Amino acid sequence: MTSPDARPQPPAPGPDPAGGVRRRSFLGYVIGGTTLVAAADLTMARPARAAVPSLPQVPELYDLEDLQTDAALPTSQLITIEINDDGTASFALPRMEVGQGITTSTAMIIAEELDLPVDKVRVTLAPARPELVFNQLTGGSNSTVSTYTPIRVASAIARGALLEAAALEMGYAVERLRTKDGVVIGPAGETLGYGDLARLAASPVTEVVDVLLKDPEEFTRIGKPRNRDDARLAVTGQKDFTLDLEVKGALPTMLCRAPTLNGTPKRLRNKKKILRMPGVKQVALVDTGVAVRAKTFGQCIDAIRAMDVVWNGGPVDGESDQTILARLKKAELPLAVPEVPLLAKTVEERFEFMFRSSAALEPNCAIADVREDSAEIWSGLKVPILAQQNIAQALGMSQDQVKVNVVTGGGSFGHKLFSDAAIEAAKVSQAMGKPVKLMWHRADEPRQGRLHPMVTSRIRATVLAGQVLSFEQRNTSVVTDFSHGLGEIITSTIDEAPTEVGKMVGGLGFSQTIFTLTQELGYNFGVVTQLLNETDDRFNTGSMRNIYSPDTRVAAELVVDRLAAEVGLDPLEFRLRHAKSDKVRKALEKVAEEGDWGRRMPQGMAQGIAIHQEYKGATACLVEIDVRPETVNRKIRNAVTGPRVTRATFAVDAGLVINPRGLEAQMMGGFSDGLALTLTSSVHLRDGHFLEASWDNYYYTRQWNIPPRFDCFVLPSEDRLPGGAGEAGVAASAAAVACAYARATGTMPTRFPINHGKVTFKPKSFVPSVPKSPTNGLKFTY
């Protein structure tokens, strides 16, 4: 037995930490206590990285996944797996489940390494744990990438301790025992359940252990399709979201918000009248608006509609799409064509991408119970430690006075990286001296909530004698807010990157660093550069699912189609010839084959094909679109119909796949997002406020937009480690739809979504800030 302080040197790290031909051992601990608790220690396990050739783009050497994974390593030993008396294993995942299926896939990983049925693994969400520092941020599609090996190591250590305890009990050497489905089996077939061994396997003091991980060839659970662990709860209405929790005294609370973006309240003129309204208990002014707490949310809505509030203006009063676009144009850096022969032909395009809302269906919400000297918060939070810091600061408390509980979220799409609702709820609870269950009205979401910033993307490429000599892409964007913690991770971890990468991103801001660590063109086009420039930090922005990639990829792939035409090649053939990686080529070949690339289509229909490379993986998407007038103008009550994608074929190499069924679900969802980004979903800024106020004017993909046929193919991967999945489906989908639209219409769209600009709805009122709930619902029964 050794103490953790006197730990032995770990074995030399190899390039293949998952095992394979040269399996390596890992260090970890059996934590001292009365029942078996195991943890991994990967603090010394940074894998050696390859030497740097001169031409690859940064993400090929070191990407955002590497950075986040490196940031999580130093605290991996603080994440523990516990074996319980009833034979189950418990694990409090320091990430947030927002629909991406990580509680299910994490249970599968633990079950695999522990030799336990998957349904005996209980995965819960850890509350804010400040000691985890950078190891409790859910984003960048990094959850499984960064937790896969530490969780396996901890599970393997637990299994080893169970085997040793069984060996003592049974009187055999460990080598003669095996494990299966939660029991240890002796040579004569005698068995001991993990539950019986949990206490026997416990160690009074913390012990250092080294283990070998299971050979991936022996996996029986990882890689097998599995349904979600919470599906039954979800379909029976028993899955609890923040607003479904009962916290004593936490009554419904909402805010009346300013008529212009980020306006602030001066005073409530009719406070007495509001307090006399049915159900209303308290009102309070906070910096983001006038809060009302009532018996029901319906009575909060009525109170908000009756409020007479004097407002201060907001920072973008008077601004509109056009003024912000003009500002972006002014900030655009000049393109600098590298030296190319005089006769080379230049292809140049400029694209504009409008503001989009990242709101989930579950609106921003949080429960806060703030007392004199303590506070407790419940909310869907992807960065709970930072939420805890921000809430403590807002309340004038120390961090340890604030308890932050993480609740499964009703979607995120980047929205829940910020803790806007939790901070607001804490302030309101403090101001009222009462617990509150705070909810944003739907109308508040696109108008005052987090958005994907407006972006322009310019591309200049040069071609000579059928060769692409250069490809420059310059994005200019309204500032993306990275104050949710990823920025801090970069500052403290970028030193871990190879020196060459450090030089390339040295001196860049957060956004540019993340852009540089994620954007990879994926084509051999001679001199390739992709850069981001930012201006204007007055908007509530955030990193919406897949951050920069959908816009960057849409612009790039449209130009790729132009280049293909320039050199007289079929779009698929051109991509296959220029693809940098085999992964991309295989994905392209798969969608082309399964999606019948090149099949004859009637006038007004066309196919489009695109790729994307990110999160250690590759994707390709092939779609068919119908832009014939009879389709575009099809009538569905109160629906924006427009061009219809009639078929989509998607292929993904996501590295080692834990749960193919969950991965397909993520690609399907990513496709729906990409479709909306290209065709329908945006917000219009007019006179200092955004016009859209609900799903009837913010056109996220609906059933009438979805292709009747969607096929997803999960490709076998050479990789022994998982790549990212949650965001991987968006970029290629958005781009394939754009390319298909361009080919079907014979015109190059340059503004996205394509229907932006025509405001076809009557904007809902800004004062009052929320619409009245209708009363005619019984007229629409079916």
Next chain:
Amino acid sequence: MPKQTFILNGKPVTVNVKDDVRVLWVLRDLLGVTGPKYGCGINVCKACTSHINGKAFNPCSVRVGDLGRRDEVTTIEGLPDTVGQDLHPMQEAWIDRDVPQCGYCQPGQIMAAVALVKKVRREGREISESDLDTIRNICRCGTYTRIREAVVQGARGMG
């Protein structure tokens, strides 16, 4: 305060609340029935879809005073009882197809699907692609394709 009485998931309930409070808040905030979700409050997102007398409706857009004492409101919590099973065939199909992602819209999706299948059958048809196109319930996770597959499978299960 007026007394509001109606039948909820097979049992009569009475609440003291004003006539104009929408049924969604009576269910969620006063009766603690949280299967129907809030997603917009203006009958657009359909996350609160439930049944009234066997037909789909959106409680965010109906005043509780407009319910009669014999009106039967069924939420996702009461759906299995309508067929006397632990799970309704539509819920079974949903689990089998692994439809939910975040799960927030799914109670409403299932209630809408059951009503849609019944509606097209009243019209003497089986569910078609264009019927599926008319489903208004938003799924912001975008699991629409699996919803379509599950509705068709659930319809078969409904006999």
